[in-house]
Amino acid sequence: MNQSEAKTPSQSAVESRYILMPHQANQYGTAFGGVIVAWIDMVAAMAAQRHCALEVVTASIDSLHFKEPVYVGEHVILKACVNYVGRTSMEIGVRVLREDPKSRKQSLATTAHLTFVALDENKKPTVVPPIQPETEEEKRRHENAKLRTQARKELREKMKR
Ligand SMILES: CC(C)(COP(=O)(O)OP(=O)(O)OC[C@H]1O[C@@H](n2cnc3c(N)ncnc32)[C@H](O)[C@@H]1OP(=O)(O)O)[C@@H](O)C(=O)NCCC(=O)NCCS
Structure with missing residues (x-):
């Protein structure tokens, strides 16, 4: 796969x-x-892997x-997509x-x-393809995720000191 080619969130959802x-x-x-978290981790890992085609x-x-x-x-439906x-x-x-299952009524x-990190064959973090949000919803999620990612980084840096 070409790692510099951007992908849309729907390509890996x-x-x-x-x-x-x-x-x-x-x-x-x-x-x-914990059961719900295990399912969340699983679907999220698959979305990350579908985005980068690498070990994550x-x-x-x-x-x-x-x-x-x-x-x-009850049925449990999980939807995962790459935000940022x-x-x-x-x-x-x-x-x-x-x-x-009877009424098919759904609620959140x-x-x-x-956050997933892609690893190379030496188990070191490696570059992933860019994301190209398309819809208004994807663009909104992308902007929010960018803020969260920056905030996480800043917090990790502050906690180190
Ligand atoms: C995740 C892991 C690979 C990061 O390694 P690292 O040496 O800290 O890597 P770096 O400092 O180079 O950071 C790599 C990326 O991860 C991000 N990152 C690191 N720690 C993070 C954390 N706790 N939360 C969110 N992002 C994190 C960095 O921001 C960086 O992102 P960027 O390249 O997009 O800017 C490493 O901590 C690890 O192997 N953890 C165990 C993973 C694991 O066993 N998970 C559970 C089972 S799958």
């Missing part, structure tokens, strides 16, 4: 669907947070918000929807932002 089973729930019949690792997960509980038997790309890192946004259950 990933959507996945699960059903919440009893062993993935707590005593209240709702999802363990999770560097951080932040702004993880559990907005609504997910109940046993740095030199070797990529911010992936994930939205998790819960769907009632969880959101998260993850």
